[in-house]
Amino acid sequence: MSKPDSKPIKIYPRLTSGRFNNLRVAMVVVTQLVFFGVPWLQWNGRQAVHFNLAEHHFLIFGISLWPQDFIYLAALLVVCALGLFLWTTLAGRLWCGYSCPQTVYTQIMIWIERLTLGDHIARRRLDAAPASVGKYAKKGLNQLLMLSFSLWTGLTFVGYFTPMRELAVLDMGPWDLFWTLFYAGFTWLLAGVLREKVCLHMCPYARFQGAMFDDHTLVISYDEKRGEPRGKAQARSEEPVKGCIDCGICVQVCPTGIDIRHGLQYECIGCAACIDACDQVMDKLKSPRGLIRYTSAQALQGKPAPARSLHRPRVAVYSCLLAGIIMLSTTALVLKKPFKVDVLRDRASLVEQTDDGMLQNRYNLRLINTTEQPQRYRLDVDGLPGIRLEQPGQIVAVKPAQTETVAVRVQADPEHATRGAHTIHFVIRSLGDDVTIREKSSFIGE
Numbered sequence: 001m002s003k004p005d006s007k008p009i010k011i012y013p014r015l016t017s018g019r020f021n022n023l024r025v026a027m028v029v030v031t032q033l034v035f036f037g038v039p040w041l042q043w044n045g046r047q048a049v050h051f052n053l054a055e056h057h058f059l060i061f062g063i064s065l066w067p068q069d070f071i072y073l074a075a076l077l078v079v080c081a082l083g084l085f086l087w088t089t090l091a092g093r094l095w096c097g098y099s100c101p102q103t104v105y106t107q108i109m110i111w112i113e114r115l116t117l118g119d120h121i122a123r124r125r126l127d128a129a130p131a132s133v134g135k136y137a138k139k140g141l142n143q144l145l146m147l148s149f150s151l152w153t154g155l156t157f158v159g160y161f162t163p164m165r166e167l168a169v170l171d172m173g174p175w176d177l178f179w180t181l182f183y184a185g186f187t188w189l190l191a192g193v194l195r196e197k198v199c200l201h202m203c204p205y206a207r208f209q210g211a212m213f214d215d216h217t218l219v220i221s222y223d224e225k226r227g228e229p230r231g232k233a234q235a236r237s238e239e240p241v242k243g244c245i246d247c248g249i250c251v252q253v254c255p256t257g258i259d260i261r262h263g264l265q266y267e268c269i270g271c272a273a274c275i276d277a278c279d280q281v282m283d284k285l286k287s288p289r290g291l292i293r294y295t296s297a298q299a300l301q302g303k304p305a306p307a308r309s310l311h312r313p314r315v316a317v318y319s320c321l322l323a324g325i326i327m328l329s330t331t332a333l334v335l336k337k338p339f340k341v342d343v344l345r346d347r348a349s350l351v352e353q354t355d356d357g358m359l360q361n362r363y364n365l366r367l368i369n370t371t372e373q374p375q376r377y378r379l380d381v382d383g384l385p386g387i388r389l390e391q392p393g394q395i396v397a398v399k400p401a402q403t404e405t406v407a408v409r410v411q412a413d414p415e416h417a418t419r420g421a422h423t424i425h426f427v428i429r430s431l432g433d434d435v436t437i438r439e440k441s442s443f444i445g446e
């Protein structure tokens with residue numbers, strides 16, 4: 001990678017328009033519709049996506065996840081990471097350019113700035129202007145709008161953990177308030193103040209993404225063969241323009257202030273603003289588009305892409321890992337039992353004797369209904385001849401996605417429950433869907 005230009009301290013990116021800009025705007029709209037909209041969705045009368053940390057229970061469109069299920073969330077994170085690696089190998093920094101939250105929120109903050117302070121020239125002039133009431137009124141309004149948007153973002157973020165409909169009427173506890181303000185401040189600081197500095201100096205992904213690239217990875221590149229020698233003379237020439245006229249617009253639109261004509265640089269976040277800008281210049285000059293374009297190192301050298309350009313070692317490894325993890329976790333999710341049982345021995349009383357001479361142990365059974373319907377469970381026990389519950393065939397009702405803990409007493413004949421621990425099983429049958437779980441435990445004899 002070549003050395004970047006020395007950059008001004010503050011960057012005032014020029015507005016662009018074009019197909020990639022439209023795509024970026026569409027991604028901002030889609031991601032924000034999802035982020036702001038999902039906490040308002042209801043599913044079977046409850047918030048559709050709710051990460052209830054207090055009760056260690058995550059609810060995602062009817063799928064209940066308890067601490068025992070966090071392996072699925074871990075699998076989801078691994079799938080996202082591998083998906084990002086695969087995507088980067090194939091198409092470079094598309095994630096950074098179009099859907100990374102830092103890019104999306106910076107884009108929104110720049111829109112607010114354009115609304116309140118004007119275009120890149122007006123903003124630069126305002127910063128250079130002497131202090132005045134008008135200047136600070138404009139800047140104050142800009143900050144007020146950015147902070148209001150950040151607060152809305154913070155409130156929505158907390159809405160994934162505390163019911164959104166309660167937060168919306170400001171029915172919140174001190175921790176909800178703390179996290180709302182924290183996330184709002186974080187959004188304002190990263191997207192409203194630091195902006196491209198986060199990508200340049202704080203994001204680790206920018207540093208190691210190069211390791212995922214190969215000669216066929218699509219990256220945004222300047223076609224040096226076509227563009228050079230550059231110069232404004234080309235624009236004045238009678239000959240049709242082919243190369244770069246050195247207008248500098250591709251640099252003016254760059255949100256990180258680099259010159260793509262110096263080659264691939266880690267500061268390039270892949271936003272494609274320079275492609276749109278250069279395409280517009282080429283359109284005006286009636287020259288073919290694509291002096292800056294998505295292309296691969298291989299294609300830039302004039303070598304044809306191999307017929308099977310997807311058959312590359314990195315692509316194959318990431319694809320196989322991804323497919324394997326998705327298949328395994330989907331199968332496990334489909335086969336997941338609709339309820340869970342935890343057995344806890346009551347350690348306060350080991351062995352008791354009943355009036356009819358039986359030995360008795362006490363347990364707490366924790367029944368977790370992971371479905372969206374109320375369920376009834378029948379409790380039984382086996383493992384020793386004549387072993388029984390104090391209430392044989394006891395039925396316990398558990399509400400949808402709720403947990404119920406019941407205290408049970410198990411009684412066994414001392415003739416069979418001799419001194420020491422005996423393996424027994426609690427047999428819990430869900431009456432609705434006829435699923436049975438056998439949970440191992442031990443019975444202490446006299």
Ligand code: SF4
Pocket residue numbers: 222243244245246247248249250251261277278281291292
């Ligand atoms: S926008 Fe295109 S023509 Fe203008 S300086 Fe950049 S590469 Fe050259």
Ligand code: SF4
Pocket residue numbers: 220250253254255256257258259260267268269270271272273274275
């Ligand atoms: S060089 Fe082009 S693609 Fe890279 S950050 Fe700048 S404008 Fe975006």
